Amino acid sequence: MRLSREVVDHVAMLARLGLTEEERERMREQLSSILEHVNLIQELDTEAIPPTAQVITLQNVWREDEVRPSLPVEDALKNAPDAEDNMFKVNAVLEQS
Amino acid sequence: MSEDLTRLTVTEASARLARREISAVELLQAHLERIRQVEPQIHAFITLTEEVALAQAQEADRRIARGDVAPLTGIPIALKDVLCTVDAPTTAGSRILEGFRSPYDATVVRKLREQGAVFVGKANTDEFAMGSSTENSAYGPTRNPWDLERVPGGSSGGSAAAVAAGEAMVSLGSDTGGSIRQPAGFCGVVGLKPTYGRVSRYGLVAFASSLDQIGPFGRTVEDVAIVLQAISGHDPCDSTSVDVPVPDYQTSLTGDIRGIRIGIAAEYQVPGMDPEVERVVDEAVAELQRLGAEIVPVSLPHTKYALATYYIIAPSEASANLARYDGVKYGLSLQGETLLESYLQTRGRGFGPEVKRRIMLGTYALSAGYYDAYYVKAQKVRTLIKRDFDEAFEKVDVILAPTSPTVAFRLGERTADPIQMYLSDVFTIPANMAGLPGIAVPCGFAHGLPVSMQFMGRPFDEGTLLRVAHAYEQATPWHRAVPPLIEAVTRRAPSGGTE
Secondary structure (H helix, E strand, O other): OOOOHHHHHHHHHHOOOOOOHHHHHHHHHHHHHHHHHHHHHHHOOOOOOOOOOOOOOOOOOOOOOOOOOOOOHHHHHOOOOOEEOOEEOOOOOOOOO | OOOOHHHOOHHHHHHHHHOOOOOHHHHHHHHHHHHHHHHHHHOOEEEEOHHHHHHHHHHHHHHHHOOOOOOOOOOEEEEEOOEOOOOOOOOOOOHHHOOOOOOOOOHHHHHHHHOOOEEEEEEOOOHHHOOOOOOOOOOOOOOEOOEOOEOOOOOOHHHHHHHHOOOOOEEEEEEOOOOOHHHHHHHOOEEEEOOOOOEOOOOEOOOOOOOOEEEEEEOOHHHHHHHHHHHEOOEOOEOOOOOOOOOOHHHHOOOOOOOOEEEEEHHHOOOOOOHHHHHHHHHHHHHHHHOOOEEEEEOOOOHHHHHHHHHHHHHHHHHHHHHHOOOOOOOOOOOOOOHHHHHHHHHHHHOOHHHHHHHHHHHHHHOOOOHHHHHHHHHHHHHHHHHHHHHHOOOOOEEEEEOOOOOOOEOOOOOOOHHHHHHOOOOOHHHHHHOOOEEEEEEEEEOOEEEEEEEEEOOOOHHHHHHHHHHHHHHOOHHHOOOHHHHHHHHHOOOOOOO
């Protein structure tokens, strides 16, 4: 089984990963062989088995909703490539009408 | 009068610091001298923080003069570069975080700082801790102090190599599928992955959040126990850190393991196992029996599915966690015509091949049409793996396995084949899947390289792991072995004295 080029392109777009032609071809090979390996688990009957998302059986963790000091805005923005008025700045997402 | 201070254990160094026989600055200088001697060959660090360390050592000396001594006051420590620190860059081994300066300390870093520890640098790691050899670091590979042609293991290869080479006395790493235990094994030092929830993950660059755990490296079990003590405990900033009491780990180090039941699973005999490694581990088992432990066969029937399960769950969680690297908030930012173009370019250029592979794999496993067949299925198999352990721990106190099927492999030997690389974690992954603590302890040599065995324990029972590992260590000479490279530089230029 080799992943189709369409699937690789689709997944790369979902992941917002810009891949070169060469990377896309290599991804088809390598993902296919990894998937072949992980498909081993398909042989197990897990119909009646509940999934485990976390192992420490924690219930919801609550705390009082109190105002406490948090990261200052200037600290949160100090690594930003571009910022303006206490906000991260990006290219326009919506077209102007 | 020249003594090699880098050979001291934390316990020894701490006692001598408290008696003012040595100063924290002297202790640091000895380690900085070692770094100057061997770092060009080993490359255990992405960033060295000599100035930070010097200021911390001076402060530690002032603190000691006041009689205010914590167990890690003045102790030189390396931090894996996935731990956020305010006074040094945090790269996670990735170009996408080049230049990033965290606005806060990880909780474990804060705790070490409060004890007056001395941070020598940020240790090398596979990019985002994804790898088993440290060859996936965007800042170049680390080499094994025992053999410079070989890998130190990974992903915490820098943290393991730094301790093995005497560049730091102890270090912190992180372990998602074996990333503390496997490099500890390859470098001949002790490494402990605590129970999931024992140590706060706040400020740890996230890889797979249901598996990641921070833990210590040291040259002795006692040193590892001291660091574990310092970093453990509930943290309101990480709601997956569990609010259970942290015992005094020093009291576990009794040297007595009579009556301890050690489980050995037939399923841990895998194809690809080096017969020499197997022989060394068998001898260690015999030694444990001589010390009074009882060896009990146990069954972990779903072991062979652990690796496959891991390579669905970990990449899935990673693909979600790494969505945050978008070139908007921090790190590398490449500007395209549109926001989408900026994302594609930033992430396409910023991530290395293994990280891209795992993001793709995880995105695929979580995508519509495959979610049930891969992700949910893997979570169900995870339940089966955990149940195996639950049943085994009704019969035994700890489970023993080799840490890895082989000794350290050569650089470049496994980079072409991801599956071969993944197989080096076959014995360490199950503990992460079940959230259990595990400790890797040196147990001899094969082909002139360190061999390691691993003990896995019940949740939050790190004490028993430390007890068994310590008793074995005290009865055997392995923890005193020094890599030939280090012997050689010590003879040439003794550190700690005048040159």
